[in-house]
Amino acid sequence: MSNAKLYKGSLTTIILKLLAEGDKMYGYEITQKVKKMTQGELKITEGALYPALHKLEADGLLDVEVKKVDNRLRKYYKLTEKGTKESVNKLEELERFIETIQGIVNPKPSLG
Amino acid sequence: MSNAKLYKGSLTTIILKLLAEGDKMYGYEITQKVKKMTQGELKITEGALYPALHKLEADGLLDVEVKKVDNRLRKYYKLTEKGTKESVNKLEELERFIETIQGIVNPKPSLG
């Protein structure tokens, strides 16, 4: 994370959302995809990403599958059933956060 | 914070935004105003709020004025000049975060 500030707590939601698209992904791939999708605005640091992936795995939201490609290891992650449900929750939570904070920084005069 | 999840890092922005409206405010008033503006969705905890106010003051973004009203103390906070500038920065930062993360959770197919 460097250019655009990433509010703490949103990384997990990003990971779950990307994996909810259906395809399994490995860590490095996630950093590159986020960079591309945000036109370089958001850079996921490895120091944040890998511990986050390990925690999601430990919590039973992700399954891992190790593969060797071009003589280098890749750890492919995919959502478990629990992870699929949690991805829905996290996305709703994010939407609600955005609506809520918009209500403060861009309020309707009647409630200000 | 309890109902809607507050992403870590947004509290300072909320405080600065409310004070940027012009009127000085005291801590308890901020918690009540946020509750009202978000229809109870967002509850600022005192354990987060007061340390945040103290830090903003220590950083020279807020000025304090203590008043006794109904035999109870109130600490009124208002933006310094530096605080006014920072409130603009923080709001831009928040807008950018929202746009950026919308680009991930609600992507244009061309970039996905």
Place this chain on the structure above:
DNA sequence: TTTTATGCATAAGAAAATTAGGTATATTTG
């Protein structure tokens, strides 16, 4: 041949919350 890219990882520290208290006065309610 040195740098950059790919791919994983962890450890120390900082930031910013949560949780759980504490003090005190004023008002409302049973």
Place this chain on the structure above:
DNA sequence: CAAATATACCTAATTTTCTTATGCATAAAA
């Protein structure tokens, strides 16, 4: 009147989630 709730401040311990700084290894590019 007593007890609960609202108003108003505070802090300390802990947890969560990052950043920063490393480390290792292979492949490709400069």
